[in-house]
Amino acid sequence: MKIGKLFFALAFLMLFADASMAAKWKAKHVVLIGLDGWGAYSVEKAEMPNVKKLMAEGSYTLKKRSVLPSSSAVNWASMYMGAGPELHGYTEWGSQTPELPSRVVNKNGIFPTVFSLLRESDPKAEIGCICEWAGIRYVCDTLALSYDKHITDKPQNPATTKCAVEYIKRAHPALVNIVFDEPDHVGHAEGHDTPAYYEKLKELDGYVGQIIQAVKDAGMSDETIFIVTADHGGIKKGHGGKTMEEMETAFIISGKGVKKGYEFEESMMQFDCASTIAYIFGLKQPQVWIGRPMVQVFK
Ligand SMILES: [Zn+2]
Secondary structure: OOHHHHHHHHHHHHHHHHHHHHHHOOOEEOOOOOOOOOOHHHHOOOHHHHHHHHHHHHHEEEEEEOOOOOHHHEEEEEEEEHOHHHHOOOOOOOOOOOOOOOOOOOOOOOOOOHHHHHHHHOOOOOEEEEEEHHHHHHHHHHHOOOOOOOOOOOOOHHHHHHHHHHHHHOOOEEEEEEEEEEOOOHHHOOOOOOOOHHHHHHHHHHHHHHHHHHHHHOHHHHHHEEEEOOOOEOOOOOOOOOOOHHHHEEEEEOOOEEOOOOOOOOOOOOOHHHHHHHHHHOOOOOOOOOOOOOOOOOO
């Protein structure tokens, strides 16, 4: 009997703790969608009705800057780690370990990511990462994740979408990062700003639409913030250099408590993504982070 009472008291306390944790959050769910190699230069011309609806119903900039070099791992790392390569140490296209020692490491031995901050704040939070390029897994702190899926099925983009849709409906994640490895490949093979590139963007927009629908089907729409962004853009058949086509990407944020139809003017860097997500979850960012939350997008 006593044990029974204790159990109920504990269960009640845990429920209460959960409620107070979620109460600190601006939304219960964040869906972060990354499109590798999606340059902001393409947004105006691209046929992306789902993404443009998120822009119309949310806030955005087309001038978020990548860190140098305008390559993949260094920018995904910065997006998740709230700092640039000088601090987190991942400096190249395919960095799997830091070439410079990370200025600080967490208990998992990696520079603190937004995933690990959320994990430390809420040990029970459902946090997922679904990616096509294995390089993502080296910079997101997989030990902080509840669900870590590298999609190898071909064709990858629809397989990733299917996995994301199922995961969202099944697990109702607090934070899920879904990273398509396109339009980067088309950019390298056919070229940036080409008909094939825009065709791929149109296809990717359809997948974004399916993910939005999954959030609706899961009954999560009122409590979700979507973010759609990219690591870098590109020019001709490459990226990594110092043109604005390579350096500028879109940052689109839409959903609960986010201003509608608001193109913000403030400067945004790649590492500000992590700070903005941390802000949504009421997480205190570590001193080593230099990112700034884009507080202006919230009502
Ligand atoms: Zn990339």
